[in-house]
Amino acid sequence: xxxxxxxxMLLLLLTAPALAVIETYEFSxxxxxxxxxxxxxxxxxxxxxxxxxxxxxxxxxxxxxxxLYTQLEEGASDQEILDYMVARYGEFVRYRPSFSxxxxxxxxxxxxxxMAAVVVVVLTLRGxxxxxxxxxxxxxxxxxxxxxQDLLDESEKDA
Amino acid sequence: xxxRLKLFxxxxxxxxxxxxxxxxxxxxxxxLPSALIDRPLPSFELPALGGDRMLRREDVIGxxxxxxxxxxxxxxxxxxxxxxHMLAEQGVPIIGLNYKDDDTDALRWLEELGNPYRVNIVxxxxxxxxxxxxxxxxxxxxxxxxxxxRYRHVGVVDERVWQDILQPLYRELKTGRxx
Numbered sequence: 001x002x003x004x005x006x007x008x009m010l011l012l013l014l015t016a017p018a019l020a021v022i023e024t025y026e027f028s029x030x031x032x033x034x035x036x037x038x039x040x041x042x043x044x045x046x047x048x049x050x051x052x053x054x055x056x057x058x059x060x061x062x063x064x065x066x067x068l069y070t071q072l073e074e075g076a077s078d079q080e081i082l083d084y085m086v087a088r089y090g091e092f093v094r095y096r097p098s099f100s101x102x103x104x105x106x107x108x109x110x111x112x113x114x115m116a117a118v119v120v121v122v123l124t125l126r127g128x129x130x131x132x133x134x135x136x137x138x139x140x141x142x143x144x145x146x147x148x149q150d151l152l153d154e155s156e157k158d159a
Numbered sequence: 160x161x162x163r164l165k166l167f168x169x170x171x172x173x174x175x176x177x178x179x180x181x182x183x184x185x186x187x188x189x190x191l192p193s194a195l196i197d198r199p200l201p202s203f204e205l206p207a208l209g210g211d212r213m214l215r216r217e218d219v220i221g222x223x224x225x226x227x228x229x230x231x232x233x234x235x236x237x238x239x240x241x242x243x244h245m246l247a248e249q250g251v252p253i254i255g256l257n258y259k260d261d262d263t264d265a266l267r268w269l270e271e272l273g274n275p276y277r278v279n280i281v282x283x284x285x286x287x288x289x290x291x292x293x294x295x296x297x298x299x300x301x302x303x304x305x306x307x308x309r310y311r312h313v314g315v316v317d318e319r320v321w322q323d324i325l326q327p328l329y330r331e332l333k334t335g336r337x338x
Contacts, residue, residue, distance in 0.1 A: 046294035049188060059259070060294045063285055088292040090194035 023062070025069045032072045039072075039081060040065055042096060046089050193300075193311035194292050200226075200306045201290035208257050208279035209266050219278065220306035223332045224252035225299055225325070227276070227316075228288065230260040231268045233296040239315040240272050246321065247275035251329070255279035258288050258296050301325060303332045 027033040040054035045061040053061040053068070064085070071081050082094060091097045099107055140148065195201075202216040219226075227243060229236040247253055255276035257265045262281060269279075282288050291300065294313075301310040310328055312320055 046191065046292075063289065067289065086194065088194055088290060089294070090191060090292070092191055 023065070025065075027069075028073060035078065036068060036072055039068055039078060042094065043068070043082075043085060044093050044095050046093060052095065190313060191294075193308065195308045196311065198308055200300075200302055200308055201287065203280070203282075203287045203290070205287060206281045208255070208262060208269075208281050214278065214280050216306065219254050219280070220302065220304070222252055222304050223329060224254055224277070224302055225316075225329075226254045226256055226302055228256045228258045228291075228293050228296050228298040228300075230258045230296045231264040232260065233258075235315050236297045237272070239297050239317070240275070242315075242317055242321070243275040244273055246316075252277050256287065256291075256293075257281050257283075258293060259283060259285045299325070301328055301332070 025033075025036070027036065037054070041052050043053045043064065045051050045053050045056040045058055045064070047058040047060045048056050051058075051061070053064045068081065071084070076084075085093045091100075091103065097103045097106065200216055200220060204213055204215050206212070207214045225246070227239075229239075243253055253276050255278070257279050259282065262283075265279070265281075269276075280287065285293070291298075291308075292311075297315060299312045299316050300308050301312075303309050309332060310325065312325065314320075316325065
């Protein structure tokens with residue numbers, strides 16, 4: 001029993017650490033590495049559509065990371081890299097697509113919805129306040145009570 | 160009328176939502192329009208499969224043709240293969256793009272399953288694939304006689320895809336009704 005336990009321990013120690021999905025790149029500059037992380041987080045994998053290329057282990061994502069690395073080391077600007085990707089894979093590859101007639105709804109919808117929400121809230125609150133003052137208005141002023149009393153007296157006289 | 164109309168708001172919201180969801184049933188989010196539609200086929204210089212010669216863009220354009228991206232590691236390509244044969248027999252020119260594959264494997268595949276391709280471009284590194292915006296195999300591009308990409312289909316080309324989408328476009332391009 002002790003022997004098998006020891007064997008198990010040994011085997012556990014021998015297991016290779018799980019191979020990382022993402023390969024590592026050596027950057028010549030820390031700034032480049034920062035931009036690499038930023039851009040790979042912002043570029044969307046065309047194959048597995050809900051992942052960015054940094055998280056995906058699809059072959060195409062690996063290729064795009066390799067390409068991104070090469071371009072960064074060659075001194076390409078962020079805009080150049082994004083333009084290059086968009087020219088091949090379309091605006092789709094960007095999680096932050098540029099503003100155009102096709103993406104206008106995407107960009108403006110949150111703002112419009114927020115504005116609509118504000119309008120609804122304002123209208124609701126105003127409605128509530130009006131209702132509240134309406135109740136307050138049911139109490140008669142001294143002048144009004146006197147008039148009511150007069151009218152009542154009159155009707156009594158008539159009767 | 161006002162307060163009573165308000166009662167219908169949830170119903171209206173539901174109807175609008177249902178409409179969008181119903182529309183969504185028919186949309187395939189995996190179908191991306193290619194960024195290269197109506198743009199010229201990228202230029203390249205890559206070896207031909209099973210030969211020493213190099214192929215350039217000029218060598219493979221000149222008539223309306225299908226460019227089929229395939230590889231031996233691609234399971235769906237095997238499914239698609241017999242249909243490509245049928246198209247080739249009907250006289251549709253098909254250019255193969257052997258994408259990130261091993262030459263020996265690719266040649267064996269063609270030997271075993273037959274070769275529907277006019278010629279095969281070897282894109283071992285996936286460079287042409289990258290310029291085309293390929294993100295998997297199989298993909299099929301319809302390229303006109305002037306070397307301009309007119310359509311991209313992602314996935315297997317079968318009877319339905321050919322009849323419904325590719326053939327009408329192919330015919331139009333052949334007769335030159337599309338500029």
